[in-house]
Amino acid sequence: MAGINFRIEGVMYCDPEAAKRYFEAGAxxxxxxxxxxxxxxxxxxxxxxxxxxxxxxxxxxxxxxxxxxxxxxxxxxxxxxxxxxxxxxxxxxxxxxxxxxxxxxxxxxxxxxxxxxxxxxxxxxxxxxxxxxxxxxxxxxxxxxxxxxxxxxxxxxxxxxxxxxxxxxxxxxxxxxxxxxxxxxxxxxxxxxxxxxxxxxxxxxxxxxxxxxxxxxxFHAEYLGHSIAWSNHSGAGENATLIWSLPLLHNAAHLYALVPTIALGQTTVLMSKVDVLRMGELIQRHRVTHAVSIGPVAPQIMACPQVLEYDLSSLKLFVCLTRADSLEAFIGVPCSNLYGTTEGLLLGSGPDVDEFIRHHTHGCSGCDQDEIILLDPDSEKPVAPGEMGELCFRGPSSLRGYFNAPEANATVFTRDGFFRTGDMMRAHVIDGQTYVSFEGRLRDNINRGGEKIGCEEVEVFLSRHPAVLDAKLVAMPDPLYGEKGCAFLILRNGRSAPEIPEMIEFLTSRGLAKFKCPERIEIVEGFPVTRVGKVDKPAMRQIIAATLAAEASKSESLSQKEH
Incomplete structure (x- = not known):
């Protein structure tokens, strides 16, 4: 059965010797x-x-x-x-x-x-x-x-x-x-x-x-192995019932919902859209044991006390991208943070591990063959213990190369063949096991409720608006989605700033997906730059975060005065 029977040009396959090791190890x-x-x-x-x-x-x-x-x-x-x-x-x-x-x-x-x-x-x-x-x-x-x-x-x-x-x-x-x-x-x-x-x-x-x-x-063998390893790591399997309300085509849906159901006999409850009250009802009715929040699910639950009117006691584990401590305090069942990338790594922890690990790290891999290191992004040297470094990995399910993308493949791997995630992590060694916590990103994208938005792509479309001379898109914090897009615009002389509905109509009319459109616009005379003259996007993110915090503080102050 092992073997490649229908080889596809442009696909990078695993080295045969490595594949043999992975089969023998059960990965x-x-x-x-x-x-x-x-x-x-x-x-x-x-x-x-x-x-x-x-x-x-x-x-x-x-x-x-x-x-x-x-x-x-x-x-x-x-x-x-x-x-x-x-x-x-x-x-x-x-x-x-x-x-x-x-x-x-x-x-x-x-x-x-x-x-x-x-x-x-x-x-x-x-x-x-x-x-x-x-x-x-x-x-x-x-x-x-x-x-x-x-x-x-x-x-x-x-x-x-x-x-x-x-x-x-x-x-x-x-x-x-x-x-x-x-x-x-x-x-x-x-x-x-x-x-x-x-x-x-x-x-x-x-x-x-x-x-x-x-x-x-x-690939068949690695995807099955990857998903089975995750199910074992999170305490799921044949006796688990999982609830899933996010896109079924996502890599996450395959690994948490589709493949464990097919391979292990898990039962999965599907929701066609996110509705946290309905989710609570379904958890109670079907005695759901496992739930996953990627994006706005967990924040919506914590903003809706009525969810607690349902019996959630069947849940053995609720995993989310961040804020597992807050979610657990709210719903009263074990919660843990997770980290995943479609390029082939899943990190997390099961319901029985120490609370600090579940709440303040993103866990570890469930596959013993995964190699995970934190490197200095410039030198590719391992960082000192406790220091932040770029998460890099290789293993049974790690990307061998993007399809038909030689230019991208030339830059996404280290000299030793580790995939570079662009995500900054910090290691925590607890009882001899290494866990990592997410600290930030190097790459220029926005994670809006689990959907990644490439800023450069959107900037091209923003710059085509007749009122816009130049545009930059950055992430701004959002309590529901984690991040949303904020567009910093330099206007052409004599042109008025476009309102958000107008900009969304302009962008979608040119074929851009609506979820990629900016949800706030800031008009500036020029972009902040670094000491070497490059556009300073971290500074823009700090500016909009500070602006939002000031607006929230002012709103709270006015509300207190009214009462």
Whole structure:
């Protein structure tokens, strides 16, 4: 089973000797995603795999329906190694579509339904997908129309598959494809494919600093191994029930929700959108044991005392990016901080470790083969104990190279082959084990509720506004999303400053996703610069943080006077 049966040009594969070590150590699982699902379906056929408000699905039903859709993809002429653009939400239909692709060897390009012409166009040009999965009822926006437009502009996308809505002429309804493919026929077709465990499973996306998308190939063996290691590390597994309300196409969703369900028999409760009161109700009803907050979930919970009216006592662990101490104090169940990157590292801690580790560090890796070091960003020398350094890592699931991106690959690794995260960490040695805590970022991006925004990309679009001479985008603190974008603008002579709604309309009309748009504008005569004359973005971040703090203080003072 181990091996690469469908090699893809532009993908950097693991060194064979290293792959052998990872298999022998159990860090990689020598099976495909389809085999893992089939094994779980045979072992737990009637157990619920996924639960949602619309429908539930057992492991047997998921295995059979995804087999039938996978067979339909084969009949459409999609061969192993073909790519499929994805714009679907957090639904059981998305699970079926993803599983079908993985079984047929079709590689999902895991984009978001919030992406528009700019992002989809760049991804299509880079990955050259042959198919496009789109959810018709995701929002008021016409995603099917966007998909048709993008298919017309990118001729590689020959098959448009529409889920959860009417399929226009020339496209395929996902349900109709399943209905038209008997299970026996589908399985006979799939038996001829012989996908290897080292073949590419999916194309995940990196949160970069520029408008050039970076694609991260993930592989059957390593993705299964990575997710299983995390489940063991966090105390999950077959007896766990996890609740998930964030995008299902994300790397995080795969590692915490999708893959552990398929490989281990975990049950996952899906929410199509974040609604913390509904989340509390579902935790109580389904006796949820594990929950994950990436982005605004935890802050929304802490801002909503009504959540505490539900019985949350079944929760064994609630993990979040930061503020685990505050969340635990609020909901009264074990909480821990986590850190993850799509390039292949997961850090965290289970419910039984020391409170300081859970609350004041981001834990450690659950994989013994991961090598983690903190380096001086300039010299690449290890920092002294207790000092901040750039988190760098290599191991079973670490990136070997971005897809078709030689220029990026030339800069993202150290001389010793460690991936450079651009994140500054501090090490804490406790009882002989090293844990790390996040201290800040080197790279120029914004983390808005878990969605990465490349500042340079947005700045290009901001500078095209007729009133703008030059523009810089920086992160500003936000209590709900962690960070939002603030645009510092230098205006052209005689032009008025654009208001936020006008700027959002301008940017989205040119195909930029709405979540990337700035949510505050500051007009300046010039940008602060460093001693060597470079634009000083840290200074801008300090300026807007201080401005927000002063405004909050003034507002609080006025409120006190009124009362």
């Amino acid at each position: 990689w699982a020598d099976k495909t995603f389809g085999q893992a699902l089939a094994d779980t379906a045979r072992r737990l056929p009637q157990k619920l795999a996924f639960i949602s408000d619309e429908r539930n699905i057992t492991f047997q039903e998921l295995d059979e329906q995804s087999d039938r859709l996978a067979g339909a993809l084969v009949k459409l002429g999609l061969e192993p190694g073909a790519r499929a653009m994805f714009q679907m939400g957090t639904t059981v239909d998305t699970v079926i579509a993803l599983c079908a692709c993985y079984k047929a060897g079709v590689i999902p390009v895991c984009s978001l339904p919030q992406y528009r012409e700019v992002e989809i166009g760049k991804l299509a040009a880079l990955s050259e997908p042959q198919a496009y999965f789109v959810q018709a009822d995701f929002s008021q926006f016409d995603l099917v129309g966007l998909a048709q437009k993008m298919c017309a502009e990118h001729r590689s996308m020959r098959q448009l598959i529409v889920a959860r809505g009417e399929a226009p002429a020339g496209t395929h309804g996902m349900g109709a494809l399943i209905d038209a493919t008997p299970l026996e026929e589908a399985r006979n077709l799939l038996a001829t494919l012989a996908i290897g465990s080292e073949d590419v499973l999916s194309f995940q996306l990196s949160g970069g600093t520029t408008g050039v998308p970076k694609i991260i190939p993930r």
